[in-house]
Amino acid sequence: MTETGRGAWRDLMRVTAEVNARVNRELQRQAGISLADFEVLNAIARAPERQIRIFELGAALGWEQSRVSHQLGRMQRRELVVRSECAADGRGTFIALAAHGRRALRRATAAYDRVLGDTVLGNLTAAQLDALDDLTAALQMAAAT
Amino acid sequence: MTETGRGAWRDLMRVTAEVNARVNRELQRQAGISLADFEVLNAIARAPERQIRIFELGAALGWEQSRVSHQLGRMQRRELVVRSECAADGRGTFIALAAHGRRALRRATAAYDRVLGDTVLGNLTAAQLDALDDLTAALQMAAAT
DNA sequence: CAAGATTGATAGATCAATCTTA
């Protein structure tokens, strides 16, 4: 609202965009996948049976269905994931990691931890990490309105 | 690095993405332009003579040259900005607001302040705003490494 | 009809290659 507030938000958006761009480049370089690919692979790996319904994946990432669908199409073409039918619901589809996806996820996780530790987490104090949590919580509250 | 840290960062990225998506939709709906358009128009309006060299625009926004060039091409086609030659440097180009760009900027600024105030700034305490500044500064420091 | 998912069109972002002038 105030010029100060507007500027503070803009600065935060700018620096987070820079960090994301750097993470993206490093993942691409070290593991051959994008940050979006990495998030999808991670969400699958975290799921109970290492497989997940597509609408649940969308909910987990906060993505629209059509974005998920296009993304999975590209990832399946590159042999990162596989689709399989859902017996319980004829409309549904499961996705799981393909062999190449598992390998890419392993490499990407190492690269991600490296770059995020180097450029972000390693440079924040414990107090700043707490502030980050607090700020995130406040924003989630505010955005839910 | 720690699972806690990774999760905290992921949560922040997720909520900021949600806020940006909301801002984008509102700008599109209320002013007919995207957030990227808005940032460009704003940077021009803030410049000394309300005109700016293209490489300076890129520096101001933290964008690569080719992204700026494509963006300006689209914006010029929609009559939001105009290009003009630079007398002092034959390689250079100035851009300025077109009449339609000025109108869009006015509407967009009001919409932006509304949505950002409603979903972010209005819901943060003064202490949280200070923490936001502090965090941004720490990230800028870290990212500069 | 609603939910799960896909598709096609369009807009936006990224990369490498190119062109012109300093």
Place this chain on the structure above:
DNA sequence: TAAGATTGATCTATCAATCTTG
């Protein structure tokens, strides 16, 4: 040669429309 800028190819994101099954 390097700086300023553009272009074309490719990849991603968003929107509206569609298709199928519950």
